[in-house]
Amino acid sequence: MKKYFFYKYEGVGKLGVGVESGRITDLHFERSSIPRSDIVQEETPLHREAARQLDEYFSGKRKVFDLPLAPKGTDFQLRCWEALLRVPYGETRSYGDIARSVGSPRGFRAVGMANNRNPIAIIIPCHRIIGSDGKLVGFGGGLDVKAFLLDLERKYANS
Numbered sequence: 134m135k136k137y138f139f140y141k142y143e144g145v146g147k148l149g150v151g152v153e154s155g156r157i158t159d160l161h162f163e164r165s166s167i168p169r170s171d172i173v174q175e176e177t178p179l180h181r182e183a184a185r186q187l188d189e190y191f192s193g194k195r196k197v198f199d200l201p202l203a204p205k206g207t208d209f210q211l212r213c214w215e216a217l218l219r220v221p222y223g224e225t226r227s228y229g230d231i232a233r234s235v236g237s238p239r240g241f242r243a244v245g246m247a248n249n250r251n252p253i254a255i256i257i258p259c260h261r262i263i264g265s266d267g268k269l270v271g272f273g274g275g276l277d278v279k280a281f282l283l284d285l286e287r288k289y290a291n292s
Contacts, residue, residue: 136173138180142191144281145274148255152179156203159252162274187255193289196222198256206250209235213247220261223290225283227265245271255282 135153142148147163157179182200189195204214212235219234220226228241228248237243244262251259254273260282264270272279 134173136175136177136180138174138176138184140184140187142187144191144285145255145278148187150180150183152177152183153203155179156201157183157253157256158203158205160254160256162254162278183256190255191285193285193292196289200256202253202256204252204257206247206252209237209243210247210250212236213244214251214253214257214259217248217251217257217259217262220258222258223286225261225263228262229265231262241265249273261286 135151135158137149137151139147139149145162149159149161149163150157151159151161179201186195186198186200190198204211206214213231216231216234228244229238231244231248232238232240235244248259248262249271251257251273254260260272260274260279269276269279269283
């Protein structure tokens with residue numbers, strides 16, 4: 134049974150963290166809908182650890198998360214999400230960069246769709262992916278939150 138717990142963070146609002154079988158399966162922004170079937174609102178030790186690491190991230194003390202993750206998706210989506218984990222803190226890549234890194238050089242639109250389906254935003258840093266022209270495009274938490282996260286990372290990138 135999936136367990137959710139909710140935390141509030143300055144700049145991004147309320148986040149719902151989903152845990153199932155000892156792994157984080159999703160992280161939802163308050164703006165997005167959380168699946169309502171077969172869930173329980175209960176804080177587990179893994180929720181507390183995720184909240185601790187998110188606190189450290191938002192205060193600039195954590196640049197890489199160390200949490201057990203279990204995103205569900207297609208093989209292509211999983212490859213894209215793995216590639217997102219390799220984008221360094223404080224840096225950005227284009228959808229085309231990610232497409233090339235997963236062996237699909239013309240697949241930038243498919244990468245965009247995989248980003249859109251990323252179930253564990255922030256921890257799997259889809260916010261670091263921008264348009265080839267450098268513009269912020271698409272983000273489940275809203276472009277204002279994407280800009281906030283990128284600014285946060287730029288602020289602490291060299292500390």
